[in-house]
Amino acid sequence: MRPIRLPEPPGDGMMETPEIFAGGGGGGATVVRRAVLIGNGSPGAENQCLGLARALGLADNVTLYRVTRPRGGINEWLHFLPISLHKFIDQLLRQFFRNTRFAVVVQGRKPYRVSTGGSVGLSAVLEADVKKIVTVARDTYEKEGPTLVVACGWDTISYSSLIRKLTSDNVFVIQIQHPRSRLDRFDLVVTPRHDYYALTTSGQQEVPRLFRRWITPQEPPGSNVVLTIGALHQADSAALRLAAIAWHDELAPLPKPLLIVNIGGPTGNCKYGVDLARQLITSLYNVLDSCGSVRISFTRRTPQKVADVIFKEFNRHPKIYIWDGEEPNPHMGHLAWADAFVVTADSVSMLSEACSTGKPVYVIGTEHCKWKLSAFHKTLRERGVVRPFTGLEDISNTWSYSPLNDAIEVATRVREVIAERGWTVG
Incomplete structure (x- = not known):
């Protein structure tokens, strides 16, 4: 091993x-x-x-x-307000419309916890x-x-x-x-x-x-x-060593190299949809011969239609495992045991974590990014910590760089x- x-x-x-x-x-x-x-x-x-x-x-x-912030009902449209003003308006509306037919409109159907x-x-x-x-x-x-x-x-x-x-x-x-x-x-x-x-x-x-x-x-x-x-995070050396121990029995036996694919979701400065999912599917098929195994994870920002396309394509593939979202979350174990990463371009946090490991990081979807997010990707490329994911890669190859710290x-x-x-x- x-x-x-x-x-x-x-x-x-x-x-x-x-x-x-x-x-x-x-x-x-x-x-x-x-x-x-x-x-x-x-x-x-x-x-x-x-x-x-x-x-x-x-x-x-x-x-x-x-x-x-208050959640549910009309509150979902008030998030642009300063939080103190938002809370005041929420309390006012709840008092005014309590026990009326408009209460559901104000509060929503499910209480926020x-x-x-x-x-x-x-x-x-x-x-x-x-x-x-x-x-x-x-x-x-x-x-x-x-x-x-x-x-x-x-x-x-x-x-x-x-x-x-x-x-x-x-x-x-x-x-x-x-x-x-x-x-x-x-x-x-x-x-x-x-x-x-x-x-x-x-x-x-x-x-x-x-x-x-x-x-x-x-x-x-x-x-x-x-x-x-990039972003600060908890994935330091000590945390990853503990995660390596905790996830040893599940991840150590997997065929190498292990490719981890982290899929986020579109943002205001990086908009995409199922088009990126299909691009990712094609590229993953092209690199599977150089992979021992692949594990795919979604985040809570991943659109359901994007997750559905990828799950339908790879759900029964013998080399590919898709995390179902149930606890425990394997994210830290993935960071510790991965040989390489593919990360969607929208997530500064996930990219920062992957780039702190010193392992190869491939990015997909940078062409959808604009404004300051494109400047972030430009910096990563100039430092040599990421490369675009094209489907032409040999995942068993590696390169070195100074990890983000x-x-x-x-x-x-x-x-x-x-x-x-x-x-x-x-």
Whole structure:
């Protein structure tokens, strides 16, 4: 059996905590030992928060809060509103139309339930409460030290910025994904480099001047902005080694090379349909002779018609297994045991994870991408971490590149900025 190739963690000791700071020996309140994470219900966003907490060595002491919008009925048309206004209108409508025939229109037929944190690896998720977070950060500062607050997603911006405003001396606030304006509301902003695509020559030509400021960030990166190539995630070396053990019995016996195919779904900047599914089918047939086995996974964004076309074609193929969506999710096992990947071009998260393994990554559908997503793919190609999936590949061949390591690089910058305040991460 061929060994699993995983990128090794940095060997310069950067992630180790000096002994003097361990266990509170560094003066108590100057050591950051805990993290409050604020997500928006999207696994892609919340995994970024968790990935940074892992890279900082705080994964064992995190609390995940979630900002949840009202769902169902008319609420599906109100997601463009600021979340506080959306919640106010929802409460108003529910009171006004309660016990009337219009209640179903307002509320929907199924009550909305806040899911647990199973999708992001935590057993429980709390409803975001600024007052509670601020109170705990203040009241426990002397005993527990400062609190690191990491938020990701548009709906979390008002929460994280208010927390910093109310208790800036007790917290260090990091906002992942660009908040578009007033970056001084946060101690640090972490955002992909392609979020600044509108400032490039190509970006300036693509958008009428009147609409530029509303579409993407305008100000160039300042001193409190950390630029990444892709998305942060939890698939670090330690996590993949654990996944390799957990999935050994199922994935180790499979004929090699093992090709993992991850299929996302169309987005505003990468629109496609069954046409891409048929292109993928043709290309997979062309490379099957060089594959030992193939495993295909869909995401919750994958259109049913796309999944149906692929399932109908490959459901009975002896070399191909299609994950049915039932738990346990084999995604981490796939990352650990794959010899190569094919990933649809729409997903920055899935591409970032695959490109962090150091294994060959083929992309399908880049021709459907535009705007800043096309800039992301251009960067990946220039770094030599991805190649287009054409169907002419020999999957047994490989190539080398420097794996993406955004979480470690961001964690290094976080430690530097926190040190300027006289704190350290323990």
